[in-house]
Amino acid sequence: MFCNRIAPQNVITETIKILDDKFEGIMNEYLILIDEEDRKEDCYNCPSLYETILKNKKILSGELYIFTMEEYSQPAVNKLYRIAGEPLKHQLYKRLPSKSGEYILEQDFAFRDYSAKYDELLYILGILNIKSVKVNIIKEETHSQDCDVGFQSILPEWCLIPNLYISKVNVDAKEELHKKMKMGDNGESIDKKYTAFEIAKLLKENSKNLCYYYRDGWKSIIERRLSGFNNGTHRSEITENHTFGAKLVLSGFDANHQQETANKIIYEYTFEYYPLLSVQEKQKMR
Helix, strand or coil, X not given: CCCCCCCCHHHHHHHHHHHHHHCXXXXXXXXXXXXXXXXXXXECXXXXXXXXXXXXXXXXXXXXXXEEHHHHCCHHHHCCCCECCCCCCCCEEEECCCCCCCEEEHHHHHHHHHHHHHHHHHHHHHHCCEEEEEEEEEEEEEEEEEEXXXXXXXXXXXXXXXXXXCCCCCHHHHHHHHHHHHHHCCCCCCCCCCXXXXXXXXXXHCHHHCCCCCHHHHHHHHHHHHCCCCEEEEEEEEEEEECCCHHHHHHCCCCCCEEEEEEEEEEEEEEEECCCECHHHHHHHC
């Protein structure tokens, strides 16, 4: 006879379907701030910065919003397109798909995005009645390589926008992320007792809070837990590439044979859950 320590297959299937249906996926959204003067041509037969950005926006894998600093100063705009930190012109921002929805400088995005995803993973593990989580960095590497984008410069060399740069490794962001991961190592126990049905109910009720649900096999983590497993492992990686960013979008420089730096970190999670209770055991606790 079924003891409710393991969810029947129809409960697992129904729960996963609800999560799948509620999850809308992630659309990449970018933002650039310019001056009003950037809409005007700077020299004879030379497109304005605004026109150059419009020509180059196809490089980005998503929607691009362009505002002048004056437009962005309006509350109706800056509340809807909220930038983390002080708004800077001539920089490329990318929107975090987490609930905060902030726009982050592109060179900081990879680590901030992973940090938000880590928060959500812990949120899901909490619903699954986690007892402990251990986080280990099992690999970290940095290497450079040549890349060939095949994108030709739109502006003549003497008309390129000055003071733009290819972003360097954001050491502070990486250290912040590692510190946060360390805090999660052997984290505090939630110490709640759930039946499989209660976990399924909590997942359904909280499905709207999941922004990264489809990534990294989290669906299989949920399925395994509802099937009665009390432990598990999960491996995830973050790769930060530094080649393109604001410089390419703003100036359209020839990206052929530019150096690409890839910083790759692989994290491994080991977690243990509290044993699932039967309905009878749950009733005795009340």
